[in-house]
Amino acid sequence: MKTISRKQEIIATATRLFYEKGYTAVSMRDIATAMDIKAASLYNHIKSKQEILSEIILKVAEEFTVGMENVLAENSSAIKKVEKVIELHIDITVNHSEALAALNNDWMHLEEIDLRSFVKMREDYEENFRSIIKQGIEAGEIKPYHPEVILFSILSTLRTLYLWYQKRGKVDVNILKKDMVSVLIKGIV
Amino acid sequence: MKTISRKQEIIATATRLFYEKGYTAVSMRDIATAMDIKAASLYNHIKSKQEILSEIILKVAEEFTVGMENVLAENSSAIKKVEKVIELHIDITVNHSEALAALNNDWMHLEEIDLRSFVKMREDYEENFRSIIKQGIEAGEIKPYHPEVILFSILSTLRTLYLWYQKRGKVDVNILKKDMVSVLIKGIV
DNA sequence: TAACAAAACTAACGCTTGTTAGTTAGAATT
DNA sequence: AATTCTAACTAACAAGCGTTAGTTTTGTTA
Numbered sequence: 001m002k003t004i005s006r007k008q009e010i011i012a013t014a015t016r017l018f019y020e021k022g023y024t025a026v027s028m029r030d031i032a033t034a035m036d037i038k039a040a041s042l043y044n045h046i047k048s049k050q051e052i053l054s055e056i057i058l059k060v061a062e063e064f065t066v067g068m069e070n071v072l073a074e075n076s077s078a079i080k081k082v083e084k085v086i087e088l089h090i091d092i093t094v095n096h097s098e099a100l101a102a103l104n105n106d107w108m109h110l111e112e113i114d115l116r117s118f119v120k121m122r123e124d125y126e127e128n129f130r131s132i133i134k135q136g137i138e139a140g141e142i143k144p145y146h147p148e149v150i151l152f153s154i155l156s157t158l159r160t161l162y163l164w165y166q167k168r169g170k171v172d173v174n175i176l177k178k179d180m181v182s183v184l185i186k187g188i189v
Numbered sequence: 190m191k192t193i194s195r196k197q198e199i200i201a202t203a204t205r206l207f208y209e210k211g212y213t214a215v216s217m218r219d220i221a222t223a224m225d226i227k228a229a230s231l232y233n234h235i236k237s238k239q240e241i242l243s244e245i246i247l248k249v250a251e252e253f254t255v256g257m258e259n260v261l262a263e264n265s266s267a268i269k270k271v272e273k274v275i276e277l278h279i280d281i282t283v284n285h286s287e288a289l290a291a292l293n294n295d296w297m298h299l300e301e302i303d304l305r306s307f308v309k310m311r312e313d314y315e316e317n318f319r320s321i322i323k324q325g326i327e328a329g330e331i332k333p334y335h336p337e338v339i340l341f342s343i344l345s346t347l348r349t350l351y352l353w354y355q356k357r358g359k360v361d362v363n364i365l366k367k368d369m370v371s372v373l374i375k376g377i378v
Numbered sequence: 379t380a381a382c383a384a385a386a387c388t389a390a391c392g393c394t395t396g397t398t399a400g401t402t403a404g405a406a407t408t
Numbered sequence: 409a410a411t412t413c414t415a416a417c418t419a420a421c422a423a424g425c426g427t428t429a430g431t432t433t434t435g436t437t438a
Contacts, residue, residue, distance in 0.1 A: 022295075029394085156348075156349040186332075
């Protein structure tokens with residue numbers, strides 16, 4: 001179906017514009033103009049502006065959820081799992097850096113089920129990460145700081161990586177992973 | 190002058206709403222309704238919606254600038270300066286947690302001189318922080334990681350602290366400072 | 379009590395918003 | 409050659425936007 005690919009073009013264009021100015025500051029006419037068509041034409045391919053936002057955000061949110069489930073399923077130490085989570089974030093950042101702006105800044109403009117579903121995913125994700133850290137502390141692999149502070153510190157860095165990755169001309173992924181794992185882990189072991 | 194205090198009430202109300210939904214998603218009518226008056230009445234006290242945004246953002250941005258200048262003026266080790274910067278962020282977060290949402294997410298909706306002035310302040314701030322880290326590395330106080338990665342990691346955590354501080358019922362400031370300094374510094378020394 | 383300033387009001391402006399209805403040009407399929 | 413499908417178009421809608429002008433209410437001071 002050609003419609004699907006055209007729909008993906010719209011979503012890609014919107015993702016870029018949302019990254020630059022935020023969801024509410026971008027109009028359907030802005031998106032259309034960027035594609036050299038009229039705003040009404042967009043509705044041959046998408047149901048609403050809201051649908052664009054939820055496709056952008058939920059697709060990436062599901063990648064996080066699936067990635068976290070894979071990490072949890074592993075049979076390895078807590079520290080190794082933290083490393084895997086860091087690498088998961090970096091992989092997603094590299095592939096969807098612009099979508100992450102919408103996920104981080106515009107999720108509250110989701111509606112109804114989409115909003116609830118996103119919030120649930122995010123809470124579960126944080127809870128899973130928190131339990132990995134707690135297990136690491138119990139096992140003596142991780143220093144006994146307040147787990148909340150460790151969680152917050154690592155997650156903040158990972159969540160805003162998309163801003164820096166864009167700004168400082170896209171470093172090599174493997175070097176980035178090594179550096180980030182060093183800086184984020186060395187402080188807590 | 191009563192007008193000034195009324196103006197501050199408007200700014201305080203707008204700050205809260207901008208924190209919840211973002212600058213562009215909040216209308217002048219929203220702000221007015223939250224104050225139990227009509228939108229037109231706001232204009233007895235402020236020039237424009239834009240003025241509200243720039244007062245919110247630039248006031249806090251100047252606190253960061255002044256704070257950083259004080260840190261630079263100190264005669265102490267690089268590590269001690271990094272500690273002071275961490276404490277500066279925590280103090281500002283505690284006092285202006287909602288304004289920081291606008292500063293972080295809506296600065297791009299500033300116009301003209303205000304936008305230029307903000308961007309300049311932020312660039313200078315980052316550059317000053319970067320040079321503290323570089324000096325620490327040269328002096329052997331800080332591990333020789335890529336300074337950019339250290340800067341990014343610490344600054345990301347500090348910049349999103351306002352989100353966590355709101356969510357987890359406002360911890361005691363001094364405990365927070367001690368914990369954050371531990372987690373953020375121990376990893377790099 | 380009259381005068382004054384502060385701060386609210388009503389009404390409206392021109393413009394932008396997301397979205398719908400109906401139509402048309404071109405390409406693919408029968 | 410006729411039909412169907414895709415994807416664009418024009419035109420318009422009702423609602424909401426930031427803002428202005430002019431007026432009225434409210435509270436303080438002379």
